[in-house]
Amino acid sequence: MFNFFKSKKKQSEQPDQPQESALNPEVFADKAADTEVMPDTQSETEHIAQAEQQTDSSIESSAETTEDTKPLSFVSKIRLGLSRTRQNLGKQLSGLFSGGGKIDEELYEELETILLTADTGVEAATQLLEDLRKQVKSKGLSDASQLKSALKESLIDLLKPLERSLDTTTNKPFVIMITGVNGVGKTTSIGKLAKYFQSHGKSVLLAAGDTFRAAAREQLIAWGERNNVTVIAPDSGPDKKNDPAAVIFDAVNAAQARGIDIVLADTAGRLTTQLHLMEEIKKVKRVIAKAMPDAPHEVLLVLDANTGQNAVTQVRAFDEALEVTGLILTKLDGTAKGGVVAAICGQYPENPPALRFIGVGEGVDDLRPFNAEEFVDAMFD
């Protein structure tokens, strides 16, 4: 047991700093992590095909189903996760391109409509069409069937600037603050990230900074147990003062004392219109910097792919409040509108935010660093 707040100096000189620790920084690391799922004899191709054949209503649970039986490669997971987008976008594009007709204005218009229905947004759709027209000219394309690979190329070019992996070696501990609106997948992404970083040889500590929602603490503790990592959580007693800034402050101190590589700090979901909560999250960030100068080293905004164009509004509002450094796009498996990734690019043509990870299912392995080629390949047949 330890209490970092008692040993902290100059507390009264720091107005942003929490005045009392409401924490019970126990170690929740007794239980073993999930065991590896052993492969069976079914081929991966068969396996994906089978999962893809599921009806729309069952597709959301497909990742779980496949986890129970056979682990898929990451590329296959993304392919499976993007089944809906591929079925929607891929089918429409095949219809448009396979006829082998002429490349004319009508075709461009139809293509624009298809892109917009996949949630690419007007800016990105316009950019893609401009790029495509250039390719048609420079490569001398004349037949619609040649457009598919050209469009793929344009999409990869558009999405490539989002592909910037997260370097966590710059600081120890490297403090990552996770934010976003309610229910987008923040806590689940932390669970997945814990596993991801551990599998890359990093030690991880979780901070249960969502002191608002009932059971948020328990949810994070469960992820901690599953990954066999420490969770710094507030005391759950009803009379305890639960201050998210205090929890994360203690977690950063704990990580420093223990030589932990990465701190993942959960925060409560909030709407961008809840101005007092947007102020609160700014304070949380300021307090983290009191525990460790320059921290948080990464402010990750989690976006739900189903949100559509509203994702763009969320990026802007959270960025204004917190200077977001990276994004996680979750629930790509539950949407036919994976094109929202392009919408983010369309809004920031000069310098788009880094899309660090994408979530393609509820399982602990369903998170993957964003890779433009892989993503575009998975979007098309």
Ligand SMILES: Nc1nc2c(ncn2[C@@H]2O[C@H](COP(=O)(O)OP(=O)(O)OP(=O)(O)O)[C@@H](O)[C@H]2O)c(=O)[nH]1
């Ligand atoms: N299909 C799918 N579901 C996901 C994904 N990521 C998260 N979820 C689910 O989304 C739901 C909400 O996830 P949470 O992690 O609790 O979301 P949150 O942002 O922490 O929610 P609040 O703390 O209440 O704001 C859960 O049922 C998750 O299993 C994903 O990539 N795919």
Ligand SMILES: [Mg+2]
């Ligand atoms: Mg949560």
